[in-house]
Amino acid sequence: MTDKSPADNFPAGYEPGKAWTWDKGNGGEFAGINRPIAGPTHEKELPVGKHPLQLYSLGTPNGVKVTIMLEELLAAGHSDAEYDAWLINIGQGDQFGSGFVGVNPNSKIPALLDHAPKDGGKPLRVFESASILMYLAEKFGAFLPTELRARTEAMNWLFWQMGSAPFLGGGFGHFYAYAPMKIKYAIDRYAMETKRQLDVLDRHLAENQFMAGKEYTVADMAIWPWYGNLAMGQAYGDAGDFLEVQGYKNLQRWTAEIFARPAVKRGRMVNRRSGELSEQLHERHDASDFDTKTADKVATA
Template identity: 85%
Template sequence: MTSKPPENNLPAGYVVPDVWTWDKGNGGQFATINRPISGPTHEKELPVGKHPLQLYSLGTPNGVKVTILLEEMLAAGHTGAEYDAWLINIGEGDQFGSGFVSVNPNSKIPALMDHQPKDGGAPLRVFESASILVYLAEKFGAFLPTELRARTETMNWLFWQMGSAPFLGGGFGHFYAYAPIHIKYAIDRYAMEVKRQLDVLDRHLADNRYLAGEAYTIADMAVWPWYGLLAMGEAYGDAGRFLEVQSYANVQRWTAEIGARPAVKRGRMVNRTSGTPESQLRERHDAADFETKTADKLAKG
């Protein structure tokens, strides 16, 4: 690659080697779970509950997408969407257990097993959050329009999120909140991109109630846990102030409307391990769990 003056690099004197080697001592909040190879690190079977749908996840934005959709399905009367949600603690390496890797070889949450797929065959695995959203929407015939133009617009924004959010999370969020040092170039680069994305959303939502138009769809459920939480100032510490999220009025309107939905509030609680104890439902196996098994209730015995 083109050489640059080593004294200007960070750290000063760093020269890019001809071949990359893994530095296990590289810091950062997630250094202990990141590695350059795939596959399981230990044997561990996944639990299976009483419902056909078994979700293995964590209350991160990607996990919340799916629990919001499942709670919206139940609220809409789709009783077959009842589910068990098992906590996968990525900080402890649960995603590298043999059972989880068999469901998602990429070792990322969320992952879903459908023990009663529509074809009547063997249990079916579904991984990648967008794939899970589409799978469930098609299984139950909800939140994904069938009309060509509305469906296409829904898919446009669903895949916009899949392509854009890595710049928000792995880019901006990592270098702003999680990296062991602050690197001005990296923060400036990704802050610029995230503000551009917020502007994309804001301009679109100026003329549309939801991302696909007047219909609330899986596109909104995919985008909201990333950009809605950022707009609410609930992502990456004080990143909301840094990015001036309040200036995106249409994003704020959309964020507030979706955040007020009861199913969204429930979906945010599932597999959550941070926030107030009453907001954390670490595992969910029944609708009644929201009233009886949040972290504060369990702590009281």
Template identity: 70%
Template sequence: MSTDDTPPKVWTWDKENGGQFASINRPTAGARFDRDLPRGDHRFQLYSLATPNGQKVTILFEELLEAGHDAEYDAWLIRIGDGDQFGSGFVAVNPNSKIPALMDHGTDPTRRVFESGAILLYLAETFGAFLPKDPAARTEALNWLFWQMGSAPFLGGGFGHFYAYAPTRIEYAIDRYTMETKRQLDVLDQHLATNRFMAGDEYSIADMAIWPWYGQLVAGKLYGDAATFLDAARYGHVRRWQDEIAARPAVQRGVMVNKISGQPSEQLHERHSASDFETMTQDKRAAQTGA
């Protein structure tokens, strides 16, 4: 950029632009190194990290298991801050190098599924669960699923980036994305004023998609003190919905999978069986190794 902040006629990438993820950001796609992905014993192999997008899928897997479906899965940790998503094995599953990515080894040929919304829809249709059978309710669930996929980039890549991660605080950018985030919260609050869940009375993949972003935001779990900054307490219907979903045991398990921050007792870096929640959290592993 020139000194007067006028963009050049043709942008070129000749330096890192700063910020938390500057070391991994490039304007190019594709693998940067060779690395095969691990594979466990189960049909479904998930490669992810417990960001809101990653939590959507692990919440659905745990909800499927809680409901009695044969949905066992292996969840492998992809450390995006270290650039794991640019390994050749991961790029073969998701050429966009974003988590989560899923392999279904129960099909012939094996199927790859990428984009969190696509994974939620794929699993819901595979198991016939958490997507309403009634055509009107199904349409409403899909309306809100795709609303989340289109809206959350303004929350995460817009508000979250400029409020919490950018190397400098830019008032215009923060104001612009704060306004949009509060508008989206108001959309949700008005809808949830007359609906228990996003598709009405039936809990669905729409709730699982939206909750890790907007529910966790109003609960104060995203971007430091962002809930205070956004005056999140005013969105009472979103808070009611957030609290109800947060109390679900499958949700509580799902947010732990592939988690690498917070209390060690809440971190399950990899998940290969239901017993891992009792024996393989980071506090248990530390006790086992004496670390």
């Protein structure tokens, strides 16, 4: 490490102590829900609806991955993929309730309980969005190729997303939109990495219709809510302009093709709490809810 004067640090004079201490007032917009320990903060059972698949989530990119997958399964004729989607309001700490922690000890959305697993046993918990996508793909035999090379390519890109998106969301998105102050060094560092990732996608999509080639797979469903949303200019305020996303023409083509899918339009509505009220379906328990229970209809009922 290069020796630097503490006066050059930000804030000026800052030096890391011998051991980190938790400053509860630090962390920006989400400081109130961040903490350095795991486990529940309160007792709260999870609701259970009428379908075997019970999703506990929020309409963030990670949550949208799973609702897109479920809606795509239903659109493809897999009627057993009917599901209940319960809203987990992370701003109010729902993810730290004892019931949710029992499904996901990491206290992150999305989390799934399958009350009818293939082995016929007790309800099976599934957490981490990529794990949920793979579980559903294998349960229903859909959206994950069986041929070795195509399957491997889909898996490559699925896990690329899991490793890359934290630099976009927790890195660039946090420091660009949510941090309590603008830090040029942090924004520049993560903007550079985000643009590199966008270029990775753009170059790949120049030669491939979808992420795994000619077939639409779980890899597309995982990547689109993060990078497609950014490509449409619908992430982190004006971040699309800042990152000049319109210049990634192949990514724009892929983004538009995915967005045109009716199941994608439905999936991104579920558990959503922002944007147009007509595009928010806070909870989803039946296919008819899209026509009768969006936030605009509930507000005028």
